[in-house]
Amino acid sequence: MLWAGVxxxxxxxxxxxxxxxxxxxxxxxxxxxxxxxxxxxxxxxxGSSQFVAAKLIAEAxxxxxxxxxxxxxxxxxxxxxxxxxxxxxxxPLRWKVALSYLLTDEAYAATIVHYELxxxxxxxxxxxLGAGLALWLTWQVxxxxxxxxxxxxxxxxxxxxxxxxxxxAMVVPTLLDFPVVAAAATAGVAALxxxxxxxxxxxxxxxxxxxxVGMILETRQ
Amino acid sequence: MSVWTIFxxxxxxxxxxxxxxxxxxxxxxxxxxxxxxxxxxxxxxxSAIVFPAVLMPDDRLAFGLGNHRLLxxxxxxxxxxxxxxxxxxxxxxMAALLLLQxxx
Numbered sequence: 001m002l003w004a005g006v007x008x009x010x011x012x013x014x015x016x017x018x019x020x021x022x023x024x025x026x027x028x029x030x031x032x033x034x035x036x037x038x039x040x041x042x043x044x045x046x047g048s049s050q051f052v053a054a055k056l057i058a059e060a061x062x063x064x065x066x067x068x069x070x071x072x073x074x075x076x077x078x079x080x081x082x083x084x085x086x087x088x089x090x091x092p093l094r095w096k097v098a099l100s101y102l103l104t105d106e107a108y109a110a111t112i113v114h115y116e117l118x119x120x121x122x123x124x125x126x127x128x129l130g131a132g133l134a135l136w137l138t139w140q141v142x143x144x145x146x147x148x149x150x151x152x153x154x155x156x157x158x159x160x161x162x163x164x165x166x167x168x169a170m171v172v173p174t175l176l177d178f179p180v181v182a183a184a185a186t187a188g189v190a191a192l193x194x195x196x197x198x199x200x201x202x203x204x205x206x207x208x209x210x211x212x213v214g215m216i217l218e219t220r221q
Numbered sequence: 222m223s224v225w226t227i228f229x230x231x232x233x234x235x236x237x238x239x240x241x242x243x244x245x246x247x248x249x250x251x252x253x254x255x256x257x258x259x260x261x262x263x264x265x266x267x268s269a270i271v272f273p274a275v276l277m278p279d280d281r282l283a284f285g286l287g288n289h290r291l292l293x294x295x296x297x298x299x300x301x302x303x304x305x306x307x308x309x310x311x312x313x314x315m316a317a318l319l320l321l322q323x324x325x
Contacts, residue, residue: 018308036224043232048263052270053231063222063230070231073266074238079259082242082251089246100240161290161318162311164274165297167267169310172301174264184264188272192282195273203269210265211258218257 001123005130008110013134016047016106017142022162023050024146029159030058034147041143045136046104048170049073051163052203061200069204080108084128087115091125099125102132104139179221183214289325293318 020041027037032054040050049070056066080103088099110131115124153159175181187210194202242251275294276282286292297314304310 040228043228044235046235063227066227067231071234074235075262076259077238078241081239085242085246088243096243100243101236103239158318164271165311165314167271168297169301169307171264171267172298173305180264183261184268187265188268191269191272192276206269207265211261214261215257
């Protein structure tokens, strides 16, 4: 079952690997030393929040603002946790702790499909573990390679631009209905207006404005 | 706050969110308002990063054609709309920026 999880995760890993490389290189460009950059990949272990945190560290934002931003970017994990909870409810606590640590976007994607198709069987948690560990190992190795290579990339390559490009690639496919488009547009414009806010609070303030606008418009529809 | 403290607290809180409902199954539910808010989090947060990175390259607004990042981002949006794939979008955007930079 462990290998079934690894195999189900494999196609996703092909896309994750370059992300890890870009993260590692960006973290080094942001001024993080190799060890902290790698530790962020194992302690926080959530790609998009790591990108954002590296950017805020480069801008010397206060720690509390960085932590708050990490939490908001990672809020969606509450939903994953609620979604898989019924499938893992009978496992011992140590399994729940381990699987929670491994509950990333990508491990969730592979695992929830498995649970929904096959239901809960005595070995199902090994599938979850296999998918989670495969993703974990890929993320650690690709981050390390990016950190290693990042220092060698000259500034004229404009690597910092890879961050907004990555986020454009992530956000465009989500723009499927009016409330989401409005949330994205308002948050973007608000971020321009709030750019000068102290403590680099502009990002989080703009995001909250966008979320509020999306929710209001959705209620009206 | 040192980067280690930031990673430790940020990591613990991220773990807490991942562990929350798995640990407390059946004892509480996702509040409906939070559930509704969640789908707006990625577009809002990502746009709040993308807009200034593209439109304020030197910490001030630049809407003109002289802003290479704006043109390169437009190329990336078009590629993202067409392919809906991440890597082609990044590659196209980076290539556009570096070409514009070399040409002008």
